[in-house]
Amino acid sequence: MNRKSILAISVASIMLVSGPVLASRDHDSNDYYPAPVGDDDFRNPSPEKVELGKNLMFDKILSGNMNISCGTCHHALTDTGDGLSLPVGEGGVGLGVTRDTGSGADAVHERVPRNAPPVFNLGAHSFTVLFHDGRVEADPAFPSGCKTPAGGNLPDNLENVLACQAMFPVTSATEMAGQAGENSIADAAAAGNLAGPGGVWEQLAGRLQGIPEYVDMFKAAFPGDVVDASDITYAHAANAISAFEGVNWRADNSPFDRYLRGDKKAMSKNARKGMKLFYKGDGYGNSCAQCHSGSFQTDNAFHAIAMPQIGAGRGSNSPGKTGGHEDFGREQATGDPADTLKFRTPTLRNVALTAPYGHDGAYDTLRAVVEHHIDSVNALYNYDRSQAVLPSRDDLDALDFITMDDPDRVAFIADHNELPPLGYSDKDVDRIIDFLNALTDPSSIDLRSDLPRSVPSGLPLAE
Ligand code: HEC
Ligand code: HEC
Numbered sequence: 001m002n003r004k005s006i007l008a009i010s011v012a013s014i015m016l017v018s019g020p021v022l023a024s025r026d027h028d029s030n031d032y033y034p035a036p037v038g039d040d041d042f043r044n045p046s047p048e049k050v051e052l053g054k055n056l057m058f059d060k061i062l063s064g065n066m067n068i069s070c071g072t073c074h075h076a077l078t079d080t081g082d083g084l085s086l087p088v089g090e091g092g093v094g095l096g097v098t099r100d101t102g103s104g105a106d107a108v109h110e111r112v113p114r115n116a117p118p119v120f121n122l123g124a125h126s127f128t129v130l131f132h133d134g135r136v137e138a139d140p141a142f143p144s145g146c147k148t149p150a151g152g153n154l155p156d157n158l159e160n161v162l163a164c165q166a167m168f169p170v171t172s173a174t175e176m177a178g179q180a181g182e183n184s185i186a187d188a189a190a191a192g193n194l195a196g197p198g199g200v201w202e203q204l205a206g207r208l209q210g211i212p213e214y215v216d217m218f219k220a221a222f223p224g225d226v227v228d229a230s231d232i233t234y235a236h237a238a239n240a241i242s243a244f245e246g247v248n249w250r251a252d253n254s255p256f257d258r259y260l261r262g263d264k265k266a267m268s269k270n271a272r273k274g275m276k277l278f279y280k281g282d283g284y285g286n287s288c289a290q291c292h293s294g295s296f297q298t299d300n301a302f303h304a305i306a307m308p309q310i311g312a313g314r315g316s317n318s319p320g321k322t323g324g325h326e327d328f329g330r331e332q333a334t335g336d337p338a339d340t341l342k343f344r345t346p347t348l349r350n351v352a353l354t355a356p357y358g359h360d361g362a363y364d365t366l367r368a369v370v371e372h373h374i375d376s377v378n379a380l381y382n383y384d385r386s387q388a389v390l391p392s393r394d395d396l397d398a399l400d401f402i403t404m405d406d407p408d409r410v411a412f413i414a415d416h417n418e419l420p421p422l423g424y425s426d427k428d429v430d431r432i433i434d435f436l437n438a439l440t441d442p443s444s445i446d447l448r449s450d451l452p453r454s455v456p457s458g459l460p461l462a463e
Helices: 003-018 020-026 049-058 160-166 173-177 183-192 200-209 210-221 235-248 257-261 269-280 330-334 368-372 374-383 394-400 408-417 426-437
Strands: 137-140
Touching: 049 160, 049 210, 049 235, 137 235, 160 235, 173 183, 200 210, 200 235, 210 235, 257 269, 269 426, 368 374, 368 426, 374 408
Parallel strands: none
Antiparallel strands: none
8 A cells, every 4th residue: 555545544544533424434324325317317219210320320431431430439349439448540440459550551640549438328318518528518509509619510400419429520530531632521521621511511411312221211210301312411310320329328227227216136235335435435525426426427527537648649738848749638628727637527337348448548447447546646656558458550659658658747647636545445445346337237238239230331340
């Protein structure tokens, strides 16, 4: 055990002897547990929309070079993520941890700078803030219903924030569009033409309009709205994708859900102990639920917890520095220095299935990322790089630890940490992990039926 935690524990044990804090820890009251969730908490789109979305999610027709789908990074066989710390975008070949960085002129130009998050439960009304930095956010002040980097360019027929999100991956050179010069969608994206004539979204709609099987599916999914092929817009596609994600990847039947609905035997004794530690706290004034609050374990807010920075970052720059190989998280969305290095608190539903963890996938096991929280600054300084899951290529590898190799930058991350050392013992951590395992919905363990066998474009599904 390190010095800081010994200090925290000894201060804590004094408090412990003096009474009320520990007394409340031992008292069994359920007041601090969240309410159960159910149908009313989720959107309920039509089966036709869901079916269309399932095809679009896995169809490479939505990428400039027709070589990658949304599903490549959010795959049903890798629990709605890709199993990697940082994704390999368009140009890469293969799926999950076997994906490589491609070859020849098609090879990827860089790693995608952030971990591909899981997509479980995002069809619940309460998920109003998307991406690790929250740059897509439900906001009725905008005609589209969302505040996003596209500002007023977003179409106004988007149905929800998850649909707003689906407008963006197709516009990213690294993720789906490809490099300028490779195809006309990439050219439009590079020129910043998303919404205009000949822009990314219009070109994609044009591709879909030309595939009769899709036209029929769009008509069925949007009756009265899509009457002819020419009525199809990319926003309709985004709406359908959001319907698929929300319905098929809903995951609210875990032992924890069943416990909250009244089945007190649904969770093991150890998981119940862990739940109490998680929601009620370490006995010394802190709890996991300070940030991971509510039924989905997130406050939808942003915190700096000294997560190690791996990969080439997103070009953020700390004062007096020039490398730009950092990712300042929320600050990139708001421009507010008070947000430097803050990332959105992730939901912990199905978390046992969705390694690696953190906005850049720095931790490969649940235990490692939970232990990071116990003494975050110390964990940052002792970060074990061998757990990063990154397909190797010399020029990419050279940037993977560029921030962690610079003592000033590591100190900068440490200085911004706002998570105090937590007073949970090793045994408490074991119980908390038992609780986190009870957040797994058994129906999410085998997602093979979420994959279409073929897609209307006729493009191959593998990779
Ligand atoms: C090359 C990999 C890649 C592809 C392809 C991709 N994504 Fe993602 N996805 C990511 C990454 C990385 C993030 C996080 C980015 C960030 O926070 O800045 C993300 C974030 C998301 C989120 C937000 C999750 C959350 O909790 O905030 C959703 C939803 C999502 N993607 C759906 C899609 C859809 C739909 C498509 C296709 C239109 C798609 N993705 C294509 C990698 C990918
Ligand atoms: C101060 C707020 C805060 C507290 C307290 C906190 N967390 Fe977190 N947690 C976060 C943030 C923010 C992230 C994401 C950080 C990032 O991506 O860089 C995170 C990430 C995680 C992850 C990784 C999830 C994923 O999908 O990547 C797990 C697991 C986790 N926390 C569990 C816990 C547990 C268990 C506790 C209590 C022991 C706890 N957290 C306490 C804010 C907090």
